[in-house]
Amino acid sequence: MAAGRIRHVWARPDGPTEMPGLLLGWQRQRDGSWTALVTYVTPRERIVTEWLTLDQLRPADTASYGGSAYG
Structure with missing residues (x-):
């Protein structure tokens, strides 16, 4: 796993609802793609840590798209 700076992100693990998250690291897949x-x-209120694809993430430096799970 590539170490780096922890970043705030919007995570969409199961659809359009975005949840605030922390990106902890990166991993390159065999096909050359990246997961985070x-x-x-x-x-x-369940804490989840899992590998997500890039299309499931967005930097948290902007407002949520499609409604945040938290209002």
């Missing part, structure tokens, strides 16, 4: 290890809290 992200920790986020679900609307039901």
Whole structure:
């Protein structure tokens, strides 16, 4: 896993609802694509850490698209 700076992101693990998360690291896949290890809290207050693809993430330096799970 490539180490780096922890970053705030919007995570969309299961659809259009975005949840605030922390990007903890990167991993290059065999096909050359990248996945990110992200920790986020679900609307039901469950803490999840999992590998997400780049299309499931967005930098958190802008407002949520499609509605945040937190209002």
